Amino acid sequence: MIDPRPFPAGGIRWQSAQIVRIVPQTPRIKSFFFSLPSPFVHRAGQHVDLRLTAPDGYSAVRSYSIASAPEDSDQIELAIDRLDDGEVSPFFHDVVEVGDEIELRGPLGGHFVWSVEDGGPLLLLGGGSGLVPLMAMIRHRRKEGADVPTLLLLSARTWDDILYRDELLEIERESEGFKLVITLTREPPRRSGDYGRRIDSTMMADVLRMLPWPPKHVFICGSNTFVNAAADRAVEAGIPAPLVRTERYGA
Amino acid sequence: MATRGFTGKNQGVERDRVPPGQHVVFDFPVLSAGPTPRISPERWSFTLKIGPRPVKTWSWAEFNALPQTKMTRDIHCVTAWSKLNTAWEGVSVDDLLADAGVEAPTPFVLAHSYDGYSTNVPLADLAGGKAMIATRYEGRPLEPDHGGPARLLVPHLYFWKSAKWVNGLQFTERDEPGFWELRGYHIYGDPWREQRYTDD
Numbered sequence: 001m002i003d004p005r006p007f008p009a010g011g012i013r014w015q016s017a018q019i020v021r022i023v024p025q026t027p028r029i030k031s032f033f034f035s036l037p038s039p040f041v042h043r044a045g046q047h048v049d050l051r052l053t054a055p056d057g058y059s060a061v062r063s064y065s066i067a068s069a070p071e072d073s074d075q076i077e078l079a080i081d082r083l084d085d086g087e088v089s090p091f092f093h094d095v096v097e098v099g100d101e102i103e104l105r106g107p108l109g110g111h112f113v114w115s116v117e118d119g120g121p122l123l124l125l126g127g128g129s130g131l132v133p134l135m136a137m138i139r140h141r142r143k144e145g146a147d148v149p150t151l152l153l154l155s156a157r158t159w160d161d162i163l164y165r166d167e168l169l170e171i172e173r174e175s176e177g178f179k180l181v182i183t184l185t186r187e188p189p190r191r192s193g194d195y196g197r198r199i200d201s202t203m204m205a206d207v208l209r210m211l212p213w214p215p216k217h218v219f220i221c222g223s224n225t226f227v228n229a230a231a232d233r234a235v236e237a238g239i240p241a242p243l244v245r246t247e248r249y250g251a
Numbered sequence: 252m253a254t255r256g257f258t259g260k261n262q263g264v265e266r267d268r269v270p271p272g273q274h275v276v277f278d279f280p281v282l283s284a285g286p287t288p289r290i291s292p293e294r295w296s297f298t299l300k301i302g303p304r305p306v307k308t309w310s311w312a313e314f315n316a317l318p319q320t321k322m323t324r325d326i327h328c329v330t331a332w333s334k335l336n337t338a339w340e341g342v343s344v345d346d347l348l349a350d351a352g353v354e355a356p357t358p359f360v361l362a363h364s365y366d367g368y369s370t371n372v373p374l375a376d377l378a379g380g381k382a383m384i385a386t387r388y389e390g391r392p393l394e395p396d397h398g399g400p401a402r403l404l405v406p407h408l409y410f411w412k413s414a415k416w417v418n419g420l421q422f423t424e425r426d427e428p429g430f431w432e433l434r435g436y437h438i439y440g441d442p443w444r445e446q447r448y449t450d451d
Contacts, residue, residue: 011450016252049331049447051272052254060259061272061331087260087274095256102254108448110434111284224281228396231286241286242367248282 013038014051017076017104019096025079026161029129030093031067034076034104041073042066044136045113045219048076048106052088062088065132065221065247066107067164069139070115076104079163081129081249112247114217116141120148123207123215123239125199125230127155127222130249131163134219138171138178147177151215153207155199155226157186179210199226204233215239221247265335268325270442273333280332281396284430288365288395288416295400297384299351300421307351311400317342317350320383324406326413327442339404341385344377344420359423362403365416370429371438372405372412377420381407384417409440409447 021033046066053059068077082093096102114122114137122141124134131154141148156162162182172180183195183203195203208214218239220230227248235241269275292311299306309317320343327333348355358374376382385404386393393399398415405412411431432438437446445451 012448052257052259053252054257054259055253058259058266059272060257060274063330091257100255101252103252108435111431224396228281228287235286241288244286246283246285248280 012105012108014103014105016101019098019100019102020075022096022098025163028082028161029079029163030082031077031079032092032096034078034102035074036076036104039073040107041070042076042107042136043110043113043115044070044140045133046107046109046136047133048078048104049108050078050088051103051105052091053103060087063108065136067132067135067139069136069143071140071143076106079129079132079135112219112221112245114140114219116144116146116148119216120150121211121213121215121217122148122150123211123218123234124150124152125155125218125220125222125234126152127226127230128157128161129163130220130222130226130247133221133247135164137219138168141178142171142175147175149177149212151179151181151207151211153181153183153199153203153230155183155185155222158184159187159190181207181210199230199233201233201236204230204237208237208239215243218244219247220244222249224248268335269333270327271445273327273331273442276332276334279334279397280328280330282328282330283366283415284368285366290365290395290400290416292400296418297401298419299347299353300419301353301356302422302424306353309350314342314384314401315386318346320346320380322383322385322404322406324404326406326410329409329411329436329440329442329447333442337406338389339383339385340387340390341383341401341404343380343383345380347384347420348378355422357422357424359426361421361423361427361429362414362417363419363421364414365418368414368416368430370403370412370414371423371427371432372403372408373426373439374422376405376408381405407441409437409442411436412440 017034020035023031064078188196295311298308323338325335382405403414403417
């Protein structure tokens with residue numbers, strides 16, 4: 001029998017992952033938990049590729065950041081934002097059920113990654129579902145019991161659009177050295193110290209003052225508009241551009 | 252293996268123009284590893300090197316005085332979007348080498364960028380009219396988000412090979428992996444063979 005191996009030996013293989021749990025997180029975002037026949041340990045910030053195949057052989061590939069911590073490698077969590085005119089995210093939201101098999105491969109990407117050994121302070125800037133790879137870093141930091149000074153500035157439309165809101169609030173209460181600042185773009189702030197506008201230079205200066213010393217690593221993820229604004233403000237605030245790693249959610 | 256319930260979208264037209272796993276987009280997504288550098292034309296220069304040795308440097312004015320080439324091509328990003336019929340203008344690598352009076356000393360080239368990015372492309376994929384240093388897109392100066400003032404354009408390879416904010420080409424003794432090639436991406440990057448990641 002011929003093994004129809006899609007990729008040469010040594011490459012990162014496709015595997016058929018099973019959806020074991022689906023959790024609605026916000027009105028637009030659902031988490032999908034995958035169980036893998038060949039589990040792997042990723043680095044926080046890495047992504048997987050998913051491949052969907054139509055009956056006529058057409059296939060669509062998309063990259064999704066891993067939300068779960070490397071320590072939880074028995075199940076991979078992806079949080080998928082529903083883009084109404086998209087090809088893949090509406091399929092996940094409307095069609096996929098627990099028990100379905102989806103082709104997946106990973107872990108992928110070697111730039112937008114952080115582990116506790118890399119140290120800090122760590123400045124994380126996330127817009128909307130751009131939180132996902134940053135969440136893997138925050139969860140990893142917590143699982144390792146690390147006290148690396150970490151600040152997450154998270155931009156969301158409304159309080160109810162904040163992905164992992166309750167978990168983040170809990171981590172802020174319980175984890176030494178972790179500070180959460182939320183900015184809402186379509187609602188007034190709910191907590192003292194939070195903001196109700198898009199990221200600007202005043203906000204950037206404020207959050208940088210909350211770190212004990214200037215950041216060693218800066219990770220920014222979100223839409224292109226968000227990432228451009230956040231990266232420009234960070235560089236203007238004096239952070240050297242080579243310290244700033246970005247990931248933009250494209251098409 | 253068909254995925255239960257998946258039929259796909261936007262796949263009716265010109266499927267033979269789109270490599271496996273890719274989907275056509277109509278906007279122009281922006282992806283990059285860090286902040287967008289802002290380089291004014293007055294500060295911009297482009298250097299050709301053989302190993303560590305600079306052979307020739309062009310100012311913005313000198314560069315734009317070189318013969319201009321137009322190219323309309325389909326482009327394919329490793330994040331799985333493709334964009335059809337993109338129209339570019341700039342200086343072909345052939346014209347650049349001719350102006351420098353350089354006979355290619357090795358078959359390997361590393362492109363360098365203002366933000367420290369680099370990517371390796373064999374000379375065979377740059378010469379013979381296959382690639383250019385693009386300064387204009389769809390009739391307008393190239394915007395910073397898309398690599399302006401100038402980006403490499405190697406449209407037949409995955410688009411990370413078309414380095415943004417490019418400021419030099421360097422001939423190297425060996426095929427030296429660049430930024431993404433050192434971080435898990437394929438050394439060559441042919442979209443028709445789906446060479447997305449190392450060893451694909």
